[in-house]
Amino acid sequence: MIELLNVHKAFGRHKVLDGVSFQVPEGSSLVIMGPSGTGKSVLLKHIIGLLRPDQGDVIVEGRSVPSLTDRELRSLRRDMGYLFQHGALINWLSVFDNVALPLRETTRLSETEVRERVDQVLEMVQLLDHGKKLPSEISGGMQKRVGLARALVTQPRLILYDEPEAGLDPGMSISISNVIRELQAKLNMTSVVVTHSMTCARLTGDRLAVFDQGRFIAEGVPDEVFQSDHPRVRDFLGDSPALQT
Numbered sequence: 001m002i003e004l005l006n007v008h009k010a011f012g013r014h015k016v017l018d019g020v021s022f023q024v025p026e027g028s029s030l031v032i033m034g035p036s037g038t039g040k041s042v043l044l045k046h047i048i049g050l051l052r053p054d055q056g057d058v059i060v061e062g063r064s065v066p067s068l069t070d071r072e073l074r075s076l077r078r079d080m081g082y083l084f085q086h087g088a089l090i091n092w093l094s095v096f097d098n099v100a101l102p103l104r105e106t107t108r109l110s111e112t113e114v115r116e117r118v119d120q121v122l123e124m125v126q127l128l129d130h131g132k133k134l135p136s137e138i139s140g141g142m143q144k145r146v147g148l149a150r151a152l153v154t155q156p157r158l159i160l161y162d163e164p165e166a167g168l169d170p171g172m173s174i175s176i177s178n179v180i181r182e183l184q185a186k187l188n189m190t191s192v193v194v195t196h197s198m199t200c201a202r203l204t205g206d207r208l209a210v211f212d213q214g215r216f217i218a219e220g221v222p223d224e225v226f227q228s229d230h231p232r233v234r235d236f237l238g239d240s241p242a243l244q245t
């Protein structure tokens with residue numbers, strides 16, 4: 001379970017989170033959509049403890065994240081996968097070694113077991129034949145999928161995806177969204193997905209929240225939110241939801 005309680009965050013005089021509260025029950029997924037530059041990535045970083053709230057609390061599996069020690073935070077992060085918005089791959093490691101990294105750092109699996117697990121997730125993201133390449137030798141969309149494989153490889157109970165579909169063509173975006181949905185069901189993962197794609201939102205979200213000007217302005221099951229007549233939700237989604245991807 002992930003819970004935010006009245007979280008406020010400002011950078012200098014720039015207020016980014018203005019009293020955000022929500023709950024993601026165990027095994028369910030919340031999708032967050034909203035205009036660029038408004039604070040969605042900042043919000044995810046609070047859940048994983050990379051940023052601390054100025055006010056309010058972030059509770060993950062019953063623990064208050066802002067008050068964890070560095071050691072406790074490292075242990076929490078072992079249970080949590082994070083797909084960074086901008087890949088964050090290590091340039092000098094191969095695709096295979098990038099994906100293997102969390103296993104080598106946080107588990108005592110043998111090299112054979114590591115290979116099995118890495119190959120399994122590389123297959124899910126359709127990159128099994130590219131394990132030996134360096135990040136600079138593959139496309140941006142492929143790098144995004146390597147980031148996804150790395151976030152999934154430890155089979156975390158909690159997972160945060162920052163724009164998993166960004167930079168992918170429509171077919172690949174659907175296929176990645178399906179991978180996310182299938183894993184949620186199979187492993188009973190609790191997840192938060194930030195996305196700009198309505199298709200990805202529909203496929204991966206049990207619930208959908210629209211974030212704007214520091215707080216959620218609409219929340220519900222995806223189709224309900226897409227039909228919302230809230231003026232800022234309509235402005236953001238456009239007037240023809242059926243035409244959006």
Ligand SMILES: Nc1ncnc2c1ncn2[C@@H]1O[C@H](COP(=O)(O)OP(=O)(O)OP(=O)(O)O)[C@@H](O)[C@H]1O
Nearest residue numbers: 011014016034035036037038039040041042043085
């Ligand atoms: N560490 C930081 N220091 C200062 N300002 C920051 C920091 N991180 C984010 N911001 C600011 O917070 C605001 C929200 O940024 P954020 O990255 O969360 O946007 P976003 O909603 O994820 O946008 P996008 O959809 O484009 O990814 C931006 O104005 C950004 O400049």
Ligand SMILES: [Mg+2]
Nearest residue numbers: 040041085162
């Ligand atoms: Mg972002």
